[in-house]
Amino acid sequence: xxxxxxAHRLIGPVPFDDLPEDPRPEMDRxxxxxxxxxxTLSLYSDAHAGNQALFALDxxxxxxxxxxxxxxxxxxxxxxxxxxxxxxxxxxxxxxxPVALRWLAAMDAIAxxxxxxxxxxxxxxxxxxxxxxxxxxxxPGYRRLRAVAELMSEAPNIWLEIGTVNTQRAVExxxxxxxxxxxxxxxxxxxxxDCGPRFLLDHLELSDxxxxxxxxxGDLL
Amino acid sequence: MIxxxxxxxxxxxxxxxPDPTADGLVSLMDKLGIDAMGISHLLGVGPxxxxxxxxxxxxxxxxxxxxxxxxxxxxxxxxxxxTEGVWGVKIHPDVHQCPLDDxxxxxxxxxxxxxxxxxxxxxxxxxxxxxxxxxxxxxEVPLLxxxxxxxxxxFARAARLVADHPNLYLETCGSKMTGRWIARLAELAxxxxxxxxxxxxxxxxxxxxxxxxLAPLGDADRALIQGGNLVRILGGLA
Numbered sequence: 325x326x327x328x329x330x331a332h333r334l335i336g337p338v339p340f341d342d343l344p345e346d347p348r349p350e351m352d353r354x355x356x357x358x359x360x361x362x363x364t365l366s367l368y369s370d371a372h373a374g375n376q377a378l379f380a381l382d383x384x385x386x387x388x389x390x391x392x393x394x395x396x397x398x399x400x401x402x403x404x405x406x407x408x409x410x411x412x413x414x415x416x417x418x419x420x421x422p423v424a425l426r427w428l429a430a431m432d433a434i435a436x437x438x439x440x441x442x443x444x445x446x447x448x449x450x451x452x453x454x455x456x457x458x459x460x461x462x463x464p465g466y467r468r469l470r471a472v473a474e475l476m477s478e479a480p481n482i483w484l485e486i487g488t489v490n491t492q493r494a495v496e497x498x499x500x501x502x503x504x505x506x507x508x509x510x511x512x513x514x515x516x517x518d519c520g521p522r523f524l525l526d527h528l529e530l531s532d533x534x535x536x537x538x539x540x541x542g543d544l545l
Numbered sequence: 546m547i548x549x550x551x552x553x554x555x556x557x558x559x560x561x562x563p564d565p566t567a568d569g570l571v572s573l574m575d576k577l578g579i580d581a582m583g584i585s586h587l588l589g590v591g592p593x594x595x596x597x598x599x600x601x602x603x604x605x606x607x608x609x610x611x612x613x614x615x616x617x618x619x620x621x622x623x624x625x626x627x628t629e630g631v632w633g634v635k636i637h638p639d640v641h642q643c644p645l646d647d648x649x650x651x652x653x654x655x656x657x658x659x660x661x662x663x664x665x666x667x668x669x670x671x672x673x674x675x676x677x678x679x680x681x682x683x684x685e686v687p688l689l690x691x692x693x694x695x696x697x698x699x700f701a702r703a704a705r706l707v708a709d710h711p712n713l714y715l716e717t718c719g720s721k722m723t724g725r726w727i728a729r730l731a732e733l734a735x736x737x738x739x740x741x742x743x744x745x746x747x748x749x750x751x752x753x754x755x756x757x758x759l760a761p762l763g764d765a766d767r768a769l770i771q772g773g774n775l776v777r778i779l780g781g782l783a
Contacts, residue, residue: 340698343725354759466720466748467560490720492570492746497563519724523755527576 328525328539330356330518332436332462332485332510335386336364336377343514348385350513354522358385360436360510360545362409366391371415379403389436393417394424400431406545407434407460413441420449428457434544436460436485439468444475451479458483458544463512466491469498476502483544485510487521495538496529504534505543547579548772549754551661551691551718551742552612554604555587555597565746567604571611573750580772581611583661585635587747589617594624602630613779615661620649626656632779633659633687638670645675646682654683659778661716664690666699673703680710687712687778689740692719693730700726704733714774718744718753724760727770736766740774 333347344350347359361381366374375390392401392408393415408431412419419442428435428450437447439461451459459482464472466489476482476498484502486495487510499507509525511518528535537543556565565587574582584604589597594617605612613632618624620643626634634653638645645662653660665671673694680688693715694703707713715738717727730739743753757771 353761469561469563488720490748490752491560491562492749493564494561494749497561514723514725516721517723517725517752517756519759520752520755523759524749524751527573527751527755 327358328356329509329541329545330359330511330513331460331508331541331545332487332512333359333361334364334367334513334515335361335381336374338364338515339368341515347513348383350518351385354518356518356522358387360389360407361386362389362391366409367411367414391415392427392431394421394427396423400427403431403433405433407436409436409462411438411441412446419446420453425450425453429454434458434460436462438462439464439472444468444471447482448475448479451481455481457481460485460508460544462510463488463516465489466494469494473498473501476506482506483508483542485512486538487511487516487518490520493529495524499528499530499534499538504530504537507538508542508544509539546772546776547577547754548741548775549574549579549582549743549745549750550689550716550740550775551744552582552584552750553587553590553744553747554584554601555746557587557591557747562746567608567612570746570750571608573745574611577751577754579750579754581613582743582745583613583615583632585615585617585661589619590635590637590640594619594622598624618650618653620647623652626652628656628658631658633661635661637663638675639663639665639668642670644670646678650679654679654686657685659687659689661689661691664692664694664703664716666694666696666703673699673706676713677706677710680707680713684710684712687714689714689716689742689778691716691742692744693717693722695719695721697721697723697726700730701733704730707734707738714738714740714778716740716742717757717770718742718748720748722756724756727756727760728762731762731766731770736762736769737774739770740778741771
């Protein structure tokens with residue numbers, strides 16, 4: 325399987341466990357060529373410091389996903405990045421407030437958001453406010469499959485990371501309804517598992533073409 | 546031999562399971578090389594243990610050698626239990642709202658068969674500490690701690706708690722488990738105390754088995770976890 329891309333990975337220490345801080349050894353072991361990476365400092369300490377550490381990595385295998393914290397009186401960052409991450413719950417801002425909408429409209433990057441950081445209703449509002457914005461929904465899980473499917477039906481600019489889509493044949497169920505192009509392989513490792521999602525990819529009951537599409541980011545990445 | 550210690554058939558009210566069927570499980574087991582799976586029917590885990598057990602036996606009969614039955618015991622309904630043709634007993638203290646060390650489970654321990662119980666760190670019904678209590682009371686009963694306590698912050702504690710109880714085992718299924726943690730559990734508790742379970746069809750069999758298949762483990766430890774230990778516990782039944 326060529327060019328396997330993990331759309332959701334972390335680099336750096338986490339406060340609640342002793343996990344590998346550098347994703348590259350596990351990426352090598354599991355055949356992951358590149359990963360979209362957020363620095364843990366941005367999630368568990370200071371977003372600015374984490375983003376600085378992320379940009380300092382300068383490794384073409386690790387594609388930076390800085391964390392955006394929209395602020396009313398700050399300049400909108402002009403980062404040359406393909407994807408940014410937003411944590412409206414953790415950083416206490418309104419994902420569909422005027423500041424966030426203004427920033428996202430100006431940034432021209434995929435907006436990655438963890439489902440636990442928002443709600444399907446907020447995401448639908450975001451997608452409708454900014455129909456040109458491409459949103460990658462991280463960690464959708466399996467318990468809210470009906471709500472996520474309803475959201476994807478209504479918002480064609482939302483893509484789904486499948487690392488936590490973890491009930492029997494749910495990825496095939498989603499692919500049947502939305503096409504493999506809207507499904508993106510990612511893991512959330514090392515906090516979340518990469519072994520199971522990696523194995524799943526090799527055993528999906530989809531065409532080789534669809535599996536390769538999911539493995540390389542659908543038509544989003 | 547690859548044995549899945551923790552499986553289900555049927556639907557569950559909390560969420561959509563796209564494929565809740567036994568035939569769906571068998572087709573994936575064939576693809577992955579999984580020889581057999583211990584199942585309880587989710588109807589049995591839920592409101593009707595007797596009917597759920599009947600359905601589980603029917604499924605096992607329809608697929609000879611592929612499914613072992615964990616007959617569900619509901620302590621409120623005093624579900625009739627059998628001793629022959631089963632892997633053991635499944636209890637779910639959280640769904641049944643009856644703590645693992647409650648005397649109402651006495652008929653289960655008296656049977657002497659392996660027991661698979663849902664285990665959930667900090668749950669008043671199934672915290673891993675309750676497993677240590679019950680394992681101490683009934684050292685002759687092999688007791689499988691389902692999900693190893695479920696939450697990652699409790700995995701290391703669960704591994705410590707099995708140390709003094711040779712009849713207590715860590716079963717690995719759950720949406721928060723990782724391949725890294727399976728390898729750590731093998732280091733902390735010994736690979737001979739860790740059992741592969743998937744929780745399919747509740748969860749996807751490929752994700753559950755993939756964690757073991759791709760975990761950073763040596764071949765000997767992986768062989769124990771993915772089947773060797775359960776063969777020993779079941780005394781060749783499988």
